[in-house]
Amino acid sequence: MNTLYEVRKLSSKNIVSPKGFAAAGMHCGIKHKKKDLALLVSEVPASVAGVFTTNAIQAAPLKVTKEVVYRTGKMQALIVNSGNANACTGKQGIADAYEMQSLAALKLGIDPSLIGVASTGVIGEMMKMEPIRAGVGKLELGKTLEHGIDFAQAILTTDTVMKNTTYSTLIDGKEVVISGSAKGSGMIEPNMATMLGFITTDANIESEVLQAALSEITDLTFNAITVDGDTSTNDTVIVMANGLAENETLTPEHPDWHNFYSTLQVVAEDLAKAIARDGEGATKLIEVEVVGAFSDEEGRKIAKTVVGSPLVKTAVFGNDANWGRIIAAVGYSGASVDPEKITIKIGNALMVENGEPVPFSEEELIKILKANEVKISVSLGLGEGQGLAWGCDLTYDYVQINASYRS
Incomplete structure (x- = not known):
């Protein structure tokens, strides 16, 4: 090679x-x-x-x-x-x-x-x-x-x-x-x-x-x-x-x-x-990285669930560091999780560590969420599995585009 x-x-x-x-x-x-x-x-x-x-x-x-x-x-x-x-x-x-x-x-x-x-x-x-x-x-x-x-x-x-x-x-x-x-x-x-x-x-x-x-x-x-x-x-x-x-x-x-x-x-x-x-009406690319899952398949499942959550997508659009929506999506993904081992970051900002909330700066998070690309990191602490998924924010323009698609 x-x-x-x-x-x-x-x-x-x-x-x-x-x-x-x-x-x-x-x-x-x-x-x-x-x-x-x-x-x-x-x-x-x-x-x-x-x-x-x-x-x-x-x-x-x-x-x-x-x-x-x-x-x-x-x-x-x-x-x-x-x-x-x-x-x-x-x-x-x-x-x-x-x-x-x-x-x-x-x-x-x-x-x-x-x-x-x-x-x-x-x-x-x-x-x-x-x-x-x-x-x-x-x-x-x-x-x-x-x-x-x-x-x-x-x-x-x-x-x-x-x-x-x-x-x-x-x-x-x-x-x-x-x-x-x-x-x-x-x-x-x-x-x-x-x-x-x-x-x-x-x-x-x-x-x-x-x-x-x-x-x-x-x-x-x-x-x-x-x-x-x-x-x-x-x-x-x-x-x-x-x-x-x-x-x-x-x-x-x-x-x-x-x-x-x-x-x-x-x-x-x-x-x-x-x-x-380039999602319809999108203003930001969202990347979700999952590590520590039981398997790569479960890692990908969680990443896809988080990036596909309408509530996560709208929070990113509104520059709202609402990590509760992220952890909720992790929970309903259908993959194996231990709530006491979950760690979440938005950009470089630590939001949750081993299931416990971490104090954070709203001003710092607003700056992170206003970027053209927003990365969400989830660590599960269960195994070697990992996954990546990409999506976009959900905006007012998405509704407008699709309300008049045939015209």
């Missing part, structure tokens, strides 16, 4: 930065003005892995994309629209998703079985296919920074910012690049939710190995965020690995496996935190 160059962040890079990828994004007419149609393409069929919503109600595009991921194990392109989720749209919705796949296949001259489909937006409205039919032909693929930005903009809904990140690492002495682009702002719970995440890499890795890595990493990243407790119908995270870096095939036994795995994890974590930070 190369210890001097394990993971390096690359600025001004995006989804097309790995070798052999091109992208496009445009406004076709699904939405009023903003970009709403995107295409991502690899020069060659890529190994693919995917994770999807846990909601029993799943949008039509997921059926199409799951077939590509699970039946063929190869993907060469993704067509994505925003403004309409194509969810709860019956047989016509399925037909429309397959038509989107076919339109992209015709444009690119490749087999439809190599093309995934993703949609995000309003649930329960039939897809406007005429704008998509006209738009696919007008998409102009390219490998520049601008093409990657067009793609990132076209997948957004209520997001206020694009979510892009890129890192590189060395494998067999060759530079391998991993890039990600995501959207997500509301309905983020409990396992992904209304979020789309697309990750590209030029690493050489088989689909089964990539799938195992993505599934593990998702539990530590995308599944560790929450905004509002709602789960949507369209969650999708896709990783495409086209092998053009020409490294030896990656497996957990490869001497540089840690480099690849760590880089993929930090890309996923960047995207997950960006989604939590």
Whole structure:
């Protein structure tokens, strides 16, 4: 393993930065003005892995994309629209998703079985296919920074910012690049939710190995965020690995496996935190760290419960150091706790030690809570388990945004 160059962040890079990828994004007419149609393409069929919503109600595009991921194990392109989720749209919705796949296949001259489909937006409205039919032909693929930005903009809904990140690492002495682009702002719970995440890499890795890595990493990243407790119908995270870096095939036994795995994890974590930070109406990112749990699973459960508590979220929004809401969330998380061993910090300020309240400065806590990022630390004193979760505060603007979402 190369210890001097394990993971390096690359600025001004995006989804097309790995070798052999091109992208496009445009406004076709699904939405009023903003970009709403995107295409991502690899020069060659890529190994693919995917994770999807846990909601029993799943949008039509997921059926199409799951077939590509699970039946063929190869993907060469993704067509994505925003403004309409194509969810709860019956047989016509399925037909429309397959038509989107076919339109992209015709444009690119490749087999439809190599093309995934993703949609995000309003649930329960039939897809406007005429704008998509006209738009696919007008998409102009390219490998520049601008093409990657067009793609990132076209997948957004209520997001206020694009979510892009890129890192590189060395494998067999060759530079391998991993890039990600995501959207997500509301309905983020409990396992992904209304979020789309697309990750590209030029690493050489088989689909089964990539799938195992993505599934593990998702539990530590995308599944560790929450905004509002709602789960949507369209969650999708896709990783495409086209092998053009020409490294030896990656497996957990490869001497540089840690480099690849760590880089993929930090890309996923960047995207997950960006989604939590951009929660609808949010003003702050909240990070909850739990240590001393019986197991990592219980540590993650507690962290997710605390960061997802509406009362904790509103307290952070109001700069209120109400640690009682934090310890209450720890208690109802369903994980094992001993009230006499719980220690809680907000930032660096100790609030509770071994179950006993500790005097604190309101002025100091207000300063801590006014920051753009607020960290809550919980120590349970029971074992070696730990967990991390990210979320955001709950604001007046969240209500306003979602009260008028369809308009």
